[in-house]
Amino acid sequence: MNKIMCACGHENPEGTVLCGSCGRPLTEEAENQKLVDMRYEGSARRSQTFNKSIVDKVWNFFSSVKVGVSLIVIILVAAAIGTILPQVFYVPATGETEIAAYYERVYGTFGKLYYQLGLSDLYGSWWFQTLIGMLGISLIVASLDRVIPLYKSLKKQRTRRHESFMKRQRVFGIGENTLGEETFAKSEEQLKGLGYNVKHEDGAVLGEKARFSRWGPYINHLGLIIFLFGVMLRALPGFYVDETMWIREGETRAIPETPGYYLKSNEFILETYDKEQADEVFNDAIERVGTIASNYQTDVVLYKKPEDALPGQTDKLEEVKKDSIQVNEPLKFEGFAVYQMDFRLDELRSMQFNLSNKATGESLGDLSVDLVEPEMSYDLGNGNKVELLGYYPDFTGFENGEPQTQSPIPNNPAFLVKMTTPETPKGETSFVAIKQTVEPFGDNKYKLEFQNVETRDVSGLTIRKDKTLWILALGGLIFMIGVAQGSYWNHRRIWIHETKDGQIAVAAHTNKNWLSVKKDLDQVTLVANLPPYIDQHDLEALEEKKDGEKSS
Amino acid sequence: MTLVSISGNLLFIAFVCYLVATLFFGGAVKSSTKKVATSEKRWGRIGITITIIGFISNLGYFVTRWIAAGHAPVSNLFEFTTAFGMMIVGSFILIYFLYKTPLLGLFALPIAIIIIGFASMFPTDINPLIPALKSYWLYVHVITAALGESILAMSAVAGLIYLTKNIDLTKRSKQRFWLEAVMLTLVLVLGFVASTTTFKVMDYEASFNYIDKEGKADEITYNVPPIFGMNEYEALTPGTMTPLAETPPIVNAKKLTTVTWSLIFGLVLYGLIRLIIRKPIAALLQPLAKKANSQLMDEIGYRAVLIGFPVFTLGALIFAMIWAQEAWSRFWGWDPKEVWALITWLFYAAFLHLRLSKGWQGEKSAWLAVIGFIIIMFNLIAVNLIIAGLHSYA
Numbered sequence: 001m002n003k004i005m006c007a008c009g010h011e012n013p014e015g016t017v018l019c020g021s022c023g024r025p026l027t028e029e030a031e032n033q034k035l036v037d038m039r040y041e042g043s044a045r046r047s048q049t050f051n052k053s054i055v056d057k058v059w060n061f062f063s064s065v066k067v068g069v070s071l072i073v074i075i076l077v078a079a080a081i082g083t084i085l086p087q088v089f090y091v092p093a094t095g096e097t098e099i100a101a102y103y104e105r106v107y108g109t110f111g112k113l114y115y116q117l118g119l120s121d122l123y124g125s126w127w128f129q130t131l132i133g134m135l136g137i138s139l140i141v142a143s144l145d146r147v148i149p150l151y152k153s154l155k156k157q158r159t160r161r162h163e164s165f166m167k168r169q170r171v172f173g174i175g176e177n178t179l180g181e182e183t184f185a186k187s188e189e190q191l192k193g194l195g196y197n198v199k200h201e202d203g204a205v206l207g208e209k210a211r212f213s214r215w216g217p218y219i220n221h222l223g224l225i226i227f228l229f230g231v232m233l234r235a236l237p238g239f240y241v242d243e244t245m246w247i248r249e250g251e252t253r254a255i256p257e258t259p260g261y262y263l264k265s266n267e268f269i270l271e272t273y274d275k276e277q278a279d280e281v282f283n284d285a286i287e288r289v290g291t292i293a294s295n296y297q298t299d300v301v302l303y304k305k306p307e308d309a310l311p312g313q314t315d316k317l318e319e320v321k322k323d324s325i326q327v328n329e330p331l332k333f334e335g336f337a338v339y340q341m342d343f344r345l346d347e348l349r350s351m352q353f354n355l356s357n358k359a360t361g362e363s364l365g366d367l368s369v370d371l372v373e374p375e376m377s378y379d380l381g382n383g384n385k386v387e388l389l390g391y392y393p394d395f396t397g398f399e400n401g402e403p404q405t406q407s408p409i410p411n412n413p414a415f416l417v418k419m420t421t422p423e424t425p426k427g428e429t430s431f432v433a434i435k436q437t438v439e440p441f442g443d444n445k446y447k448l449e450f451q452n453v454e455t456r457d458v459s460g461l462t463i464r465k466d467k468t469l470w471i472l473a474l475g476g477l478i479f480m481i482g483v484a485q486g487s488y489w490n491h492r493r494i495w496i497h498e499t500k501d502g503q504i505a506v507a508a509h510t511n512k513n514w515l516s517v518k519k520d521l522d523q524v525t526l527v528a529n530l531p532p533y534i535d536q537h538d539l540e541a542l543e544e545k546k547d548g549e550k551s552s
Numbered sequence: 553m554t555l556v557s558i559s560g561n562l563l564f565i566a567f568v569c570y571l572v573a574t575l576f577f578g579g580a581v582k583s584s585t586k587k588v589a590t591s592e593k594r595w596g597r598i599g600i601t602i603t604i605i606g607f608i609s610n611l612g613y614f615v616t617r618w619i620a621a622g623h624a625p626v627s628n629l630f631e632f633t634t635a636f637g638m639m640i641v642g643s644f645i646l647i648y649f650l651y652k653t654p655l656l657g658l659f660a661l662p663i664a665i666i667i668i669g670f671a672s673m674f675p676t677d678i679n680p681l682i683p684a685l686k687s688y689w690l691y692v693h694v695i696t697a698a699l700g701e702s703i704l705a706m707s708a709v710a711g712l713i714y715l716t717k718n719i720d721l722t723k724r725s726k727q728r729f730w731l732e733a734v735m736l737t738l739v740l741v742l743g744f745v746a747s748t749t750t751f752k753v754m755d756y757e758a759s760f761n762y763i764d765k766e767g768k769a770d771e772i773t774y775n776v777p778p779i780f781g782m783n784e785y786e787a788l789t790p791g792t793m794t795p796l797a798e799t800p801p802i803v804n805a806k807k808l809t810t811v812t813w814s815l816i817f818g819l820v821l822y823g824l825i826r827l828i829i830r831k832p833i834a835a836l837l838q839p840l841a842k843k844a845n846s847q848l849m850d851e852i853g854y855r856a857v858l859i860g861f862p863v864f865t866l867g868a869l870i871f872a873m874i875w876a877q878e879a880w881s882r883f884w885g886w887d888p889k890e891v892w893a894l895i896t897w898l899f900y901a902a903f904l905h906l907r908l909s910k911g912w913q914g915e916k917s918a919w920l921a922v923i924g925f926i927i928i929m930f931n932l933i934a935v936n937l938i939i940a941g942l943h944s945y946a
Contacts, residue, residue, distance in 0.1 A: 080895055108802070278680055328689075472883070
């Protein structure tokens with residue numbers, strides 16, 4: 001690599017714009033500028049120095065802020081487009097054809113087009129994820145390209161800078177030294193009082209404050225990279241579990257994806273605010289809106305299967321804990337969390353029937369049929385028996401004489417039964433539903449009559465495990481530290497030195513918040529009687545000053 | 553007097569204080585020639601004192617309503633928007649003490665006033681909390697997010713002053729057009745307030761049966777004369793206006809009607825203003841803005857983003873994700889409100905990078921700050937009212 005030797009004797013790497021030690025401009029371009037470009041201290045960045053190999057080109061592409069900002073803007077616009085219509089996961093339809101039909105039915109031609117272009121699953125699309133990936137690469141490359149040279153340059157900076165560096169600073173002043181040697185002592189004291197680190201050597205004073213804020217952007221980028229890494233990890237098996245389960249009151253079920261955990265639902269509770277009991281201040285709202293839910297809750301018992309239990313054996317479950325799962329209060333165990341997400345009220349649980357003699361009305365006994373796991377045969381004593389020949393949990397009607405069911409959920413249960421009594425030893429067949437009895441083979445002597453139903457609620461629960469959460473939290477924390485560091489502190493430097501002809505030159509630089517550094521310099525100026533400075537960026541103030549000078 | 557009515561009165565006092573303070577800041581700016589700097593100081597001091605009194609009263613509203621409801625008043629659109637308006641005033645006070653510029657108050661307070669006025673057009677009842685909102689993260693997340701947004705809004709205020717000062721209003725240009733468009737938008741919000749208030753005073757009500765987009769029958773009540781009717785509507789209230797047109801099922805005709813009335817009132821209002829002042833609103837404000845130091849306004853705009861961005865990130869993204877993980881089982885779900893918070897965040901990230909590396913300062917930076925505020929307001933208003941999602945109760 002070619003080194004650039006500065007007139008001050010400092011050796012700079014190829015591509016350096018301002019000498020890392022004394023600040024002399026090293027390129028013709030820098031020499032011709034009225035003010036120096038102080039970003040990254042004029043250090044040699046890889047992306048600005050090499051552009052030959054493919055690696056250089058890729059590196060330069062991703063290190064460019066223009067590319068980074070373009071990626072941000074493209075992602076921003078894409079994200080906005082994804083909110084025009086609901087995304088697929090918020091649409092009440094499953095299966096490709098049904099979803100496609102939903103978009104077309106509800107949102108018309110626009111909806112159809114939106115779906116066909118894949119905008120309905122925009123955030124999961126390969127191109128959107130590629131954009132996020134590219135932004136991630138850009139974060140890494142752009143940070144490395146800048147932070148390393150910047151670090152080296154700030155470490156090597158000399159107290160006494162070259163005059164060409166001083167006069168090209170935005171805040172600069174030069175004038176007579178009225179206090180002699182005392183100028184430096186007083187400046188030093190005042191700068192220290194303002195919390196600056198001060199170096200005094202070589203007839204020059206450098207006050208520097210909060211250099212660490214320069215690392216803020218790189219630290220927050222690191223946090224974002226860690227966050228994105230955590231998000232990527234979720235795609236690996238074992239890091240992330242997302243399951244749902246429906247559990248009925250009284251039921252005990254294995255919790256999917258967990259090592260031998262079972263959940264029993266004792267009760268599902270739905271509470272609403274009612275006008276009598278709720279606080280008076282809510283009356284108007286309740287009146288206007290109607291029913292407002294106050295609580296969704298499933299009371300559960302968590303069990304664990306003992307280590308030595310056989311697969312499928314569930315009779316020796318050990319109770320782990322009782323809990324009430326509410327919205328905002330998930331059940332947590334061993335890295336898993338179970339959330340109250342949904343519910344169905346009053347699902348049919350069992351049906352009660354009565355067997356009687358049609359002619360006399362004499363009752364031969366009652367039976368109760370469990371609608372989830374019905375027994376096939378019911379002995380009522382005295383030789384009376386009812387057998388289930390067929391069970392149709394969600395009965396919709398007959399097709400070619402065959403009863404049909406549209407789902408295994410007992411929404412409208414119906415049964416084909418055989419009734420046997422001492423009088424009818426061959427048995428009579430009947431079809432019974434909630435308000436319907438059909439006798440397919442002619443008149444029966446006995447009838448099975450629907451009496452009553454028992455219902456229960458069903459809780460919809462979501463089971464999650466997310467082993468990446470701590471990585472995401474770490475990334476978030478580092479981001480916040482970095483962004484606070486870079487935003488709430490600013491790197492300030494004030495240079496004061498004696499020129500060859502005995503004048504005093506002052507210059508100041510900050511990466512942001514110029515008002516504050518100027519205030520600091522004002523205080524030092526007052527104490528050490530420094531020459532007045534000008535802000536070479538504030539054209540209006542400069543003009544005003546000119547006007548003032550003319551008129552005076 | 554109940555706590556609720558005390559709370560309402562405190563809000564009203566705050567509102568009046570902000571109006572009065574605006575006038576004093578106007579006086580401070582008008583008198584700010586170099587010779588009468590003391591007069592500027594005096595008027596400015598009175599202005600900021602009244603602002604602080606208003607702010608304390610506003611905080612009083614917040615606290616008393618909190619006590620009355622048993623939860624922080626940030627749980628519906630009225631409450632959140634009012635809190636946002638209050639925080640804008642708070643952020644203004646913060647910036648005022650950093651930079652001592654009365655001019656900022658002259659622009660910031662009217663914006664806060666318009667926002668609070670807008671808020672009070674929505675139902676002001678105290679809602680009990682639905683299960684999803686029953687969490688202390690409600691306070692932490694919503695208050696931090698609103699605070700961040702209000703500080704970011706200060707950058708738009710500084711940007712607006714910068715633009716009003718520096719855009720040449722004597723010549724036809726894109727800049728002049730868009731600056732006046734921003735002013736018009738503010739007037740249109742006033743149009744919404746005016747139309748809603750007018751029909752509220754008239755106690756207007758008209759009910760309809762209609763068929764919703766899922767094909768189900770439903771009923772709806774308009775509080776403004778129905779310009780547009782819902783899909784297959786059927787009027788239930790005799791003696792009310794017959795809608796001029798019927799909308800397809802995915803369009804909510806009631807909302808469309810409200811927007812149309814706001815436009816009508818707003819445009820009439822704007823027309824009247826133009827008739828009276830005989831020049832664009834921006835031109836009316838320009839002489840006041842001329843007193844600003846552009847460099848300082850640019851600095852304030854940048855500083856506000858620097859202060860607000862981390863707060864916004866913490867409230868609207870990090871706290872939001874923690875809560876979403878607790879309540880909805882996932883920290884991120886691409887819900888429209890979430891997405892728009894991300895968009896806001898990306899936008900200000902782009903703003904910071906452009907400023908840092910591309911040297912977008914001055915006018916470009918000022919435009920970006922104004923656009924950022926528009927995105928924030930879009931997320932507050934449009935995402936709640938137009939795009940349905942998990943946050944639509946807020």
